[in-house]
Amino acid sequence: MIETRSLIKSVHTTEGLLTILKGIDLRITEGEVVAIVGASGSGKSTLLGLMAGLDGASSGDVLLGGQNFSAMDEEQRAMLRGQLVGFVFQSFQLLPSLTALENVMLPIELKGDSLAREKAQQLLSRVGLQERCHHYPNQLSGGEQQRVAIARAFATEAKILFADEPTGNLDTATGERVIELLFDLNREFSTTLVLVTHDERLAQRCDRIIKLVAGEIASDSDSSREEKVVA
């Protein structure tokens, strides 16, 4: 489903060239639930951004559903994202000027689907927010906002879901409930889930844990795979 080959990401800083990712090779299969862990600055969010096609690599390839991101421009990447990818972010990233319902409708509308409202309403019911459809994000609690974001992520029936610290802005209890929801939906939709987290307990619930240290894969719990390691 997702494959990276010799993925390198460097940026120019005032102190010279800084290499954030130093040649990542990994393969994630369909339906897999993967946690990427590591200390701050280890490159996990960068890796997530590259795998989701939010950014271009300095070298190496990213294949998503068999299609190589590296050979695409931003327009093509956006279209592929629209077809395959859903996101859940630490800071929810809901559009403040749209209601909960409209936020969920948005990706469906962008796909040109004329049944956006109905589908969004179903999803909001599924995450238990049918009563809060017409509330704006600033009228919702953090947990509620993240549930709206999860509903939005599943709205386009994405095959792959990327989650960046989905509980990072939530208290423990709320975070638990949000994670339950995320995993439940993930099972229902048979989605491939890649999440970046600091949360050890959350990571433990995943099928596979990839640990990054200084831009390299330090360990991969799925050691049976041949492709995984690059020391």
Add this chain to the structure above:
Amino acid sequence: MPDNRSSDPMPAGSLYPNLIKVALRLLWRDWQGGELRLLFIALVMAVTSVTGIALFTDRLERALLLESANMLAADRIVSGRGELPEAVLAEGQSRGLRTAQTLSFTSMVFSDSGNLLVAAKAVTDSYPLRGEVIITEEAFTRGRPIVSGPPPGEVWLEARALPALDIEVGDSVFVGEVELTVSQIIITEPDRTGGSMMDNAGPRLMLNMADVAATNVVQLGSRVSYRYLFASDVMSDLDEFESWFRAQEEWRGRFYIRDVRDESQEVADALDRAESFLLLGSLFAVVLAGVAIALTAKRYSERHFDYVAILKTLGCTSFQISFIYLLVQLVLALFAVIVGWALGWLVHQGILQVLEAVMQIALPEPGLEPYVIGALTALICLLAFALPPLLALRETPPLRVLRKDMSQQKISDKLPYGFGLLGTVFLVYWYSQDLVLTSVLVSSVAGIALFLSVISYVFLRSGGSAGMKAGNAWKLAMTAARRRRSQNVLQVMVFSITIMSLLILTLLRTDLIDEWQAQLPEDTPNHFMMNITRNQIAGIQEFFDGNDIQSNAFYPLISARVTRINGDEPNPEGSLDEEDQGSLTESANLADVELSSEAGSALGPNVASEPAADSDEGRRVRGRLSRRQVTWAEDVPPDNLVTAGQWWGDNPEPGYVSVEQDYAQWLNLSLGDRLEFEINQQTVFAEVSSFRSVRWDNMQPNFFIIFSPGTIDHLGGTYLSTALMQNEQKMLLNDLIRLVPTMVVIEIDALIEQIQTIIAQVTSAIELISLLVLVCGALVMLACVNATLDERFHENAILRTLGAGRRLIMTSLLIEFATIGFLAGLIATIGAEASLFYLQQEVFEQDFSFHYWVWPLGPLIGMGVIGVLGFLSTKGVVQISPLSVLRRLI
């Protein structure tokens, strides 16, 4: 949970309707959230000012042209020596123009008990084509307008002619061989002031053209002035007719066509300058509104980076993002245009209300053009100023959802300026249709902008060290100013250009109005008296004194010709200025009947009646070297300035002459040259002792050549003087003429009054346009202050959480804005003076002089206005809790 994947495949056709829905939702929510309001207001202001000014100028121009056309009684006039070719009239008629004919001549009129020299004018039935004749049946009562001349068998006489002839309305008079009934008293006629010299040579008598033959006054060789009048509501027909006429080679130099702009130099100048001013005003208004649009659009787009990043993560392509934001802007512009049209209409109505007192004419309905201009302006402003930052949104990296510090880098910084400059160039050229004005204005603004950014950058850089010692608030303000250096440089630039625009308009306005008022002061003499002998002077002076009439000096007049210069034949060189003055001589030769052939030249350009635009150079030169009215005087006449040499002192000696400087240049004269004149068949020698500059437009007797007393006094000649007679003193003219029957009086009171009215109207219009631009300027300043509001809120919230007191923050804000305002005001003053240097000399044909009072005032105004405005806009930073600010901005 239903399986969403089993739903119908995506209907491809729904994408664009969906995108439109998304765009309209975004527009509505942003509108509700207040984010679009300032952009909307800026757009509305652009449309309002342009539509308002265009509507007003459109109507004013039509009205002024109409009123000016009333001064001609037509839109075009063809006149000339002798009878005019019938073909001209036929051609005009075949082109669908309305036509009329007039014939002016001087004649003696006889009643049973008296006779009087009158300025007779015969008119055809369709006269006047423009304006109205005002008549009454009882002298000195309010008249009624009528759009015709007298019917056959009747004459209309000016009121003061009746007592002179000792008759009343209903009596009859003899004009030549025919007896005609005086049926009405004529108060005014539209083209009274636009006539030839013989139209001013006595009280008016108007008769029907059909009676002219019977009078037997006009015979072959008689000195008369024929005119064909043409009018049409279709401007292009008139222009084409004029082109046709000018193409007729065989008439060149004999027959002339003209419109109102040829008629009165003052009116033409006032109209031209007012148009330039209004044009400049609307240019400034649009450019200022454009800057406001650019600033607000930039802020709007900055606030939408996150929005776009999220849309991108959701699969929105750059094209779709452009589509959404373009649609938002276009719908916004649509509403702005509608509101702007309505407000523009109100603004122009407001201007009309203010002008009601001076507007003596009903304004014609405006055309559709102003509305089109308004709408196009909105579109161009949007394209040039708003779209670049909005389209730059499409470059927002989607990674911004993960990393806040990522922002689009590619085009947002420089491209908007390029687009804005391009848009400005286009707008300026579009309005002015003047490539030179466009390039000069744009390059000077661009140059000033560059200069400003360098200067203000340096100022803000060095501001810190001085500020450190001045206490906390000062230090805080200065460090804040330095920290936001690039933003502040932009602010100083925007403020400077705004203040500069306002200063330029205000100073121009003041100078223009001052100049107009100085041109025709209240006590401008409105009657010229000529053909006075030396021994009549005392009697006339006594008459003036006895009747409380303000009179002026009596100038001797004698006809002279330059025959030799230092013993050689004169060999003049043509120069630009010669043309106007040459035409005077020409005109006087054409027009006069009883008057001496060059009297007109002594009266200055304003009294000139027949322009000689088509006359050839040779004839002009002969005219100038032929006879010329000269005078002698002890003192330098008013409005004359000795530019070289010396005026004769207290004990003048004969044998010297002072020559007008342009005329002297034309004749290649130097101080000390010995001139030989032919005066009354005698030869007179004189040495050139000084050159003078003369203000020809002061409505005073002016002379090219003035002799020192004793040089030509013994050669005879007559005297010329001027007087100011009020309306109620007009009847005294009869007594005066009875007292001095040989005297010729030329009445220019109506002309002066008409000019003063038009200038008053134009002045009011200019005041109002200035006001409108002022509003635009205020808007720009507000937009500019708002542009940095987010950052200020954020910074000050952090400062307050760290314990900074309200007072400290408020004081520092005030100091920061006041400093920016001071800098902007100073730079604006420099820029305004520099621009005025060009504008006044090249566009408004005024003399440039430094406006010393602006130098301290400009910076102070900048400091005051920006300080208060910035302070008021940002004082909210200390009024809401720091937490809510921080939460909002996270």
